[in-house]
Amino acid sequence: MAEQNAINNTAGFKEAVCIDAGRVYDSCSDKDCLEDLRVYFTAADQAKIDRALTVKAKSVEVLNVSLEVEPIPFNRGFYSVDMTFYFLINLSAYYTPVSTADNICGVAFFSKKVILYGSEGNVKVFNSETCGSAGKTTDTPRAVVQVVSPIVLNSRVTDNNCCDCCECCELTLPACVSSLFEGDFVTSCNRKVLVTLGLFTIVQLERRVQMLIPAYDFCIPGKECVTTTDDPCEVFKHIKFPTSEFFPPHLENNCPGTCSCETVN
Secondary structure (H helix, E strand, O other): OHHHHHHHHHHHOOEEEEEEEEEEEEEEEEEEEEEEEEEEEEHHHHHHHHHOOEEEEEEEEEEEEEEEEEEOOOOOOEEEEEEEEEEEEEEEEEOOOOOOOEEEEEEEEEEEEEEEEOOOOOOEEOOOOOOOOOOEEOOOOEEEEEEOOOEEEEEEEEEOOOOOHHHHOOOOOOHHHHOOOOOOEEOOOOEEEEEEEEEEEEEEEEEEEEEEEEEOOOOOOOOOOOOOOOOHHHHHHOOOOOHHHHOOOOHHHOOOOOOOOOEOO
């Protein structure tokens, strides 16, 4: 069907144009079950956890992913992608079986490494938007991680009986994560929260390359802009009825991925 559509569209072909775009050289998908990740809290929230009888995880979202790309020695063209995921965990803490829950937010993180093919390159790119002496080295490809909201599989609060020296170490988080909280995070505590998450990711290695593609025409908008109105009921009239929200999809409509990451522990 795709070939037939390409043949039918040759009538609109005008010229071959060169574009500069990010080409994906290698990618993989993965499904990780992250068991018993520790959740870290600020001092004020940790005091609430120390008094809690039980906790319940309400939601989780990915705050940030730190990425580092390094070449693999003696294996030209392959790179290791080190990823650290930072999760925002929303919890309800209960002090007695009949008490009202306190809403508490904490941070958990998880690190993993995959190996992908990223080809080779050894150039510097300069453009008119940067100083002439500030070249951007493109020797290593760019890593891109796509992730959906994780699934909370389990959560529990337990006594902190671990004597590991890391429990006393200072927790260092990226500024974009720590700035979302008031106060410093603590590692020493009487009780700690452990969560189990289900994580789906796609990892890609890409490079900026020049590619020749067929051009058919300019992308001219095919419809006029709709003027907005201040009447909320008038706006509501133009919203389609969400039929799919009332009727869940059939099993055959779901198409899970089949590729898997090569994880290096």
